Amino acid sequence: AIREILTVPDPRLKQVSKPVEGGVTDDIRALMDDMLETMYDAPGIGLAAIQIGVPLRVIVMDLAREGEEPAPRYFVNPEILETIEEKKPYEEGCLSVPDIFDQVERSARCRIRYLDYDGKQVDEWAEDLYAVCIQHEMDHLEGTLFIDYLSRLKRDRAIDKVKKAKIRAIRED
Numbered sequence: 001a002i003r004e005i006l007t008v009p010d011p012r013l014k015q016v017s018k019p020v021e022g023g024v025t026d027d028i029r030a031l032m033d034d035m036l037e038t039m040y041d042a043p044g045i046g047l048a049a050i051q052i053g054v055p056l057r058v059i060v061m062d063l064a065r066e067g068e069e070p071a072p073r074y075f076v077n078p079e080i081l082e083t084i085e086e087k088k089p090y091e092e093g094c095l096s097v098p099d100i101f102d103q104v105e106r107s108a109r110c111r112i113r114y115l116d117y118d119g120k121q122v123d124e125w126a127e128d129l130y131a132v133c134i135q136h137e138m139d140h141l142e143g144t145l146f147i148d149y150l151s152r153l154k155r156d157r158a159i160d161k162v163k164k165a166k167i168r169a170i171r172e173d
């Protein structure tokens with residue numbers, strides 16, 4: 001089912017998400033199915049469970065472009081084990097900070113470990129957009145948004161713009 005995506009300044013987005021206990025159960029898989037459906041509908045390329053109000057360490061992602069075969073990825077209890085020194089800037093967006101885009105620098109490559117949809121442990125290196133997106137999503141699990149890396153002025157302006165857009169949307173209904 002498509003779930004509501006929380007947007008700033010919702011305080012729930014600042015929660016630190018808890019690890020999934022008891023492995024990848026059918027309930028966790030049902031949650032990830034809803035997350036993926038919600039992400040595709042937005043549309044987006046990633047989603048953390050806290051963005052639909054579930055404070056669990058679960059992430060979904062699909063980096064496939066328009067017209068390409070969907071390539072869904074599922075991450076349960078993901079950890080970043082290593083990052084390299086080299087940093088790269090990228091123009092990021094966030095479904096919880098709609099219509100705001102700004103440059104953020106992150107490690108160019110990182111080594112991640114997680115449980116996949118079937119509960120199997122995966123340990124792999126991420127680079128390019130995969131590295132950018134997984135670091136963005138992992139931040140969500142710590143209650144951190146990409147606008148937290150911007151200046152206070154830019155962050156406050158972004159939050160104000162999202163607030164105003166929400167009020168406009170309510171008036172138009």
Ligand SMILES: O=C(O)C[C@@H](Cc1ccccc1)C(=O)SCC(=O)c1ccccc1
Binds near residue numbers: 045047092094095136
């Ligand atoms: O809020 C999120 O986690 C989703 C976010 C992920 C992300 C995007 C860009 C850089 C880092 C992380 C988004 O998907 S924002 C929407 C977006 O970037 C996009 C939407 C449609 C097609 C392609 C990109």
Ligand SMILES: [Zn+2]
Binds near residue numbers: 093094095096140
């Ligand atoms: Zn985000």
